[in-house]
Each structure stands twice: as structure tokens, then as C-alpha cells.
Amino acid sequence: MSELRPARLGAADVLRVGAAGLRTRPARVFLSALGIAIGIATMIAVVGISSSSREQLLRRLDRLGTNxxxxxxxxxxxxxxxxxxxxxxxxxxxxxxxxxxxxxxxxxxxxxxxxxxxxxxxxxxxxxxxxxxxxxxxxxxxxxxxxxxxxxxxxxxxxxxxxxxxxxxxxxxxxxxxxxxxxxxxxxxxxxxxxxxxxxxxxxxxxxxxxxxxxxxxxxxxxxxxxxxxxxxxxxxxxxxxxxxxxxxxxxxxxxSDALAAKAAAAGAFTSLLLGLGAVALLVGGVGVANTMVISVLERRKEIGLRRSHGATRGQIRTQFLTESLLLSTLGGTAGALLGALATTLYALAHAWPTTIPAWSIAAALAATFTTGTFAGLYPAVRASHLSPTTALTTT
Structure with missing residues (x-):
């Protein structure tokens, strides 16, 4: 008789299972994603506004000449x-x-x-x-x-x-x-x-x-x-x-013209300081996601036990909760990127500047979102995977 093997979860199954936990707790998901969104929006807006200001200075420099x-x-x-x-x-x-x-x-x-x-x-x-x-x-x-x-x-x-x-x-x-x-x-x-x-x-x-x-x-x-x-x-x-x-x-x-060039360079230095503030906001958002995921694991122990008793492996449980954390962070990161781009556009229009949002800032924001979601969900996912099926099912 052939050896029994647990069913493998496809990518679509992983996303469906991970999203199910978010759909059942919309208010908590919104508040957790808000922290990520604020951090990402701050970083995008800081870089975008600084880049728009610097582009305006450089255009003025080109127009006035350096000769x-x-x-x-x-x-x-x-x-x-x-x-x-x-x-x-x-x-x-x-x-x-x-x-x-x-x-x-x-x-x-x-x-x-x-x-x-x-x-x-x-x-x-x-x-x-x-x-x-x-x-x-x-x-x-x-x-x-x-x-x-x-x-x-x-x-x-x-x-x-x-x-x-x-x-x-x-x-x-x-x-x-x-x-x-x-x-x-x-x-x-x-x-x-x-x-x-x-x-x-x-x-x-x-x-x-x-x-x-x-x-x-x-x-x-x-x-x-x-x-x-x-x-x-x-x-x-x-x-x-x-x-x-x-x-x-x-x-x-x-x-x-050297004074204008120095002003453009100084704008870049000031951006680094504000980016640090955005990173702090993102860190706080990551802590909020981690807290949400830990609470989710505690509240869903019976669900975890039931899945384990039906053959789900520890790796599949880890993948489920890690995917849920990544989806939560991605939701907040996407909303934050849109808010940051909107803030940059409105500010640039108000000052008659060209709207400039560097592509690298969007890529960095998405990378920061992915990293935050991974680290925030890693501990809760590991904790969930180590719950014993019998212990989880008998928990009140």
C-alpha cells in the first residue's frame, strides 16, 4: 500500500486561505494596514516632494544658465x-x-x-x-x-x-x-x-x-x-x-548658479532626515501587524487544530499565516503608495512644480512593505505551526 502524503497547496490555494483570515476581521485589518499605509505614504511623499522641488530648482538653473x-x-x-x-x-x-x-x-x-x-x-x-x-x-x-x-x-x-x-x-x-x-x-x-x-x-x-x-x-x-x-x-x-x-x-x-545647485543638494540631505521619520512610522506599522497576527493565532487555535487534524502540515500552517501577514502589509503598502503619490501631486501643483516621483521610491516602498510583512508575520506563523492539534482543539 502506498504511503499517504499530505495534499500540496497551490499558489491560488495559499492566497485564498490567507485572504480568508483578513475578510473575517475587516475592522482590525483596516487599523493594522493603516499603520503600514501611513509609513509608506510618508516615505513616498517625502521623496516625491523633495524630488519635485529639486527638479524645479534644476529646471530654473537650466533656464537661467550657469555661465x-x-x-x-x-x-x-x-x-x-x-x-x-x-x-x-x-x-x-x-x-x-x-x-x-x-x-x-x-x-x-x-x-x-x-x-x-x-x-x-x-x-x-x-x-x-x-x-x-x-x-x-x-x-x-x-x-x-x-x-x-x-x-x-x-x-x-x-x-x-x-x-x-x-x-x-x-x-x-x-x-x-x-x-x-x-x-x-x-x-x-x-x-x-x-x-x-x-x-x-x-x-x-x-x-x-x-x-x-x-x-x-x-x-x-x-x-x-x-x-x-x-x-x-x-x-x-x-x-x-x-x-x-x-x-x-x-x-x-x-x-x-552655484547657490541654486547647493540648494538642490541641501534638499536631498533634508530628505534623508524625513525618510528616517517615515521609516519609524513604518516600523510602528509593522509592530501593529505583528500584534494583529499574534492575536489572530490565539483566537484561531481551534481552526489551526482542525486543519492539522485533517492533514495540514506545519509548513502549510506557517505559509497560511505568513501569507496573511504579507497580504495585510501589501494592502497597507499599496494604499500608502497611492496616498503618497496623491500628496506629492497636490503639493507640487499648489507650488507650480513639476510632479516627480522617482521609480526607485515606489520599488523601495514595495520592498519595505514586503520586508515588514515577512518579519511581522514570521513569529506568529511559527507559533501557529507548533500548536499541537489535540491541544488546539481542546482550547476554550
């Missing part, structure tokens, strides 16, 4: 403020690869709505002389009025940066402001300039007008230069010696 360099005076050997030569801009324009160069010079004056406002109340607005090419070099735009031209650059006319106009409470041209010790007419208001935020907070007058009316000495304090993309590093190396041949060490050269 803008700024030159400013450093410190002398004796620790004093250095000074750029008055001919600096013309010298920079002679460098091969330079497309355009312009400059601003700090003016010792304040700008106010009226002469009745105390001179100390500056509102954080700087007064600067500007060359006509500044707007082209910075690729800026005038949102109201016009930029300085050959005529207005010699007269008491001023163009306000976006932030300066806001702080002065001005939204149109033709009005006058008290600049230095006389009235200047506002002829233009600029739009935002992400690569030159100092311009946004400035009142800009022509070099000739600044020398004529504001005692400006003609020395630039910042030179803005754009070159061909392939020539940026070469030009960067030539600028100090070109601007100040005798003291190149007193010249500082920087690239404003």
Missing part, C-alpha cells in the same frame, strides 16, 4: 577693502569667450518716498550705479516702464528692483522718490532676478547720473559677466589677473 560669473573686490594684504579699477568692465570685455559684461557700483545714498522720512529708514534698499548692459547680462526683464538708456542714464532717473519697488510701495512709473538730496523719477521697475537678488533690492541709476548727482567715484563694486558655456572655467581663471593685473589676489570671482 554667469560675478567679480567683486576682496581684501588687501593689510585686511582693508580692495577696489576694482574704473576700467575693469572694459578690460573684461576683451577676454576671448566673453559675450557681455556689465557692472554696478555702490553709491553712498539712500532712497525714500519723501524727504520727510528719516534718512536712517532705508528699508534695506541699496542705491547703485549701473551700466546700460546690466539688464542684458543678467537676462532680466522690465515689468513696468523701461530700462536706463543713453539719455536717462545721465539724468536723475531711477529703475527699481522688484523688491525695492515693493518696499517703497510703488507699482508704476512716473512717480518720484527722494534719492540722495534730490528727487529722482522712477522710469522702470524690474522683474525678479534669481541669480542676482541684490539687484532686486536696489535702486539703479546710470553711472553718469551717479557721478553727477550722487558723488559716485566711478569704481564698480560688482562686475557681471556672461561667457560661452564651454569657456566659463577658462574665463573664470583669467578674470582676476585681467581685472587687477598687479593684485589679482584681491579679486573674488564667483558663480551665482
Amino acid at each position: 554667469l560669473l560675478t567679480v567683486s573686490p576682496g581684501r588687501t594684504l593689510f585686511g582693508e577693502d580692495a577696489e576694482l579699477p574704473a576700467t575693469s568692465v572694459a578690460m573684461v570685455r576683451r577676454i576671448d569667450g566673453v559675450r557681455t559684461a556689465s557692472a554696478t557700483g555702490k553709491v553712498d545714498a539712500t532712497v525714500r518716498r519723501t524727504s520727510l522720512i528719516p534718512e536712517a529708514v532705508t528699508g534695506g534698499i541699496a542705491v547703485q550705479a549701473a551700466t546700460p548692459e546690466l539688464l542684458t547680462t543678467l537676462e532680466g526683464a522690465v515689468v513696468e516702464g523701461a530700462w536706463l538708456n543713453a539719455a536717462t542714464a545721465r539724468e536723475p532717473a531711477v529703475v527699481l528692483g522688484a523688491e525695492a519697488a515693493t518696499r517703497l510701495g510703488l507699482n508704476r512709473t512716473g512717480l518720484r522718490v527722494w534719492l540722495g538730496e534730490r528727487w529722482f523719477t522712477v522710469v522702470g521697475i524690474l522683474g525678479p532676478m534669481p541669480l542676482a537678488p541684490e539687484i532686486e533690492r536696489s535702486a539703479l541709476v546710470g553711472f553718469a547720473a551717479a557721478q553727477r548727482y550722487l558723488a559716485f567715484d566711478g569704481h564698480p563694486t560688482t562686475i557681471y559677466e556672461r561667457s560661452a558655456d564651454e569657456a566659463v572655467e577658462t574665463v573664470r581663471g583669467l578674470l582676476p589677473r585681467t581685472v587687477s593685473p598687479e593684485h589679482p589676489e584681491e579679486v573674488d570671482v564667483s558663480r551665482p
Whole structure:
């Protein structure tokens, strides 16, 4: 007579048996899956929002370009403020690869709505002389009025940066402001300039007008230069010696776009911290699943005993409860991934960002769900498989 062998459970049978335990306890299943869902949703949303923010920064960086360099005076050997030569801009324009160069010079004056406002109340607005090419070099735009031209650059006319106009409470041209010790007419208001935020907070007058009316000495304090993309590093190396041949060490050269790149990198570092919080939430969810499965084993001892008495092996009992744990975790993980993607999309739309959810984050979330379900269900499954059929059936 052939030896009796226990029936083997197919994949469909395993899923059916595992799902049966979930269908009989919907409220408990929902609460247990909720913990997993919160952890996964947090991780997906954190990665998605961070990636969307970083993508927005990188797109802005691509749009603004990385070929803008700024030159400013450093410190002398004796620790004093250095000074750029008055001919600096013309010298920079002679460098091969330079497309355009312009400059601003700090003016010792304040700008106010009226002469009745105390001179100390500056509102954080700087007064600067500007060359006509500044707007082209910075690729800026005038949102109201016009930029300085050959005529207005010699007269008491001023163009306000976006932030300066806001702080002065001005939204149109033709009005006058008290600049230095006389009235200047506002002829233009600029739009935002992400690569030159100092311009946004400035009142800009022509070099000739600044020398004529504001005692400006003609020395630039910042030179803005754009070159061909392939020539940026070469030009960067030539600028100090070109601007100040005798003291190149007193010249500082920087690239404003580096600040945006650093901001994008910082967003990635902040993501790591928030991911840790999501991992903690996922861990708590895993503990909830494990607790649910342990209680399920205790409540279903008679069921386990009955199955064992009908020939189910310990391995089949382990598989049943492990499958139930994995299904519970997968349910929570899937809901969490959908919630995280929805949160990312809504947040990105609210901030006019591109919605970016890396594929690896979804894969990592599913892997985390599977791992959590495995570890959470391992102990309850082993415990269930070791119950003796007679003991389980006689348990009240």
C-alpha cells in the first residue's frame, strides 16, 4: 500500500486561505494596514516632494544658465577693502569667450518716498550705479516702464528692483522718490532676478547720473559677466589677473548658479532626515501587524487544530499565516503608495512644480512593505505551526 502524503497547496490555494483570515476581521485589518499605509505614504511623499522641488530648482538653473560669473573686490594684504579699477568692465570685455559684461557700483545714498522720512529708514534698499548692459547680462526683464538708456542714464532717473519697488510701495512709473538730496523719477521697475537678488533690492541709476548727482567715484563694486558655456572655467581663471593685473589676489570671482545647485543638494540631505521619520512610522506599522497576527493565532487555535487534524502540515500552517501577514502589509503598502503619490501631486501643483516621483521610491516602498510583512508575520506563523492539534482543539 502506498504511503499517504499530505495534499500540496497551490499558489491560488495559499492566497485564498490567507485572504480568508483578513475578510473575517475587516475592522482590525483596516487599523493594522493603516499603520503600514501611513509609513509608506510618508516615505513616498517625502521623496516625491523633495524630488519635485529639486527638479524645479534644476529646471530654473537650466533656464537661467550657469555661465554667469560675478567679480567683486576682496581684501588687501593689510585686511582693508580692495577696489576694482574704473576700467575693469572694459578690460573684461576683451577676454576671448566673453559675450557681455556689465557692472554696478555702490553709491553712498539712500532712497525714500519723501524727504520727510528719516534718512536712517532705508528699508534695506541699496542705491547703485549701473551700466546700460546690466539688464542684458543678467537676462532680466522690465515689468513696468523701461530700462536706463543713453539719455536717462545721465539724468536723475531711477529703475527699481522688484523688491525695492515693493518696499517703497510703488507699482508704476512716473512717480518720484527722494534719492540722495534730490528727487529722482522712477522710469522702470524690474522683474525678479534669481541669480542676482541684490539687484532686486536696489535702486539703479546710470553711472553718469551717479557721478553727477550722487558723488559716485566711478569704481564698480560688482562686475557681471556672461561667457560661452564651454569657456566659463577658462574665463573664470583669467578674470582676476585681467581685472587687477598687479593684485589679482584681491579679486573674488564667483558663480551665482552655484547657490541654486547647493540648494538642490541641501534638499536631498533634508530628505534623508524625513525618510528616517517615515521609516519609524513604518516600523510602528509593522509592530501593529505583528500584534494583529499574534492575536489572530490565539483566537484561531481551534481552526489551526482542525486543519492539522485533517492533514495540514506545519509548513502549510506557517505559509497560511505568513501569507496573511504579507497580504495585510501589501494592502497597507499599496494604499500608502497611492496616498503618497496623491500628496506629492497636490503639493507640487499648489507650488507650480513639476510632479516627480522617482521609480526607485515606489520599488523601495514595495520592498519595505514586503520586508515588514515577512518579519511581522514570521513569529506568529511559527507559533501557529507548533500548536499541537489535540491541544488546539481542546482550547476554550
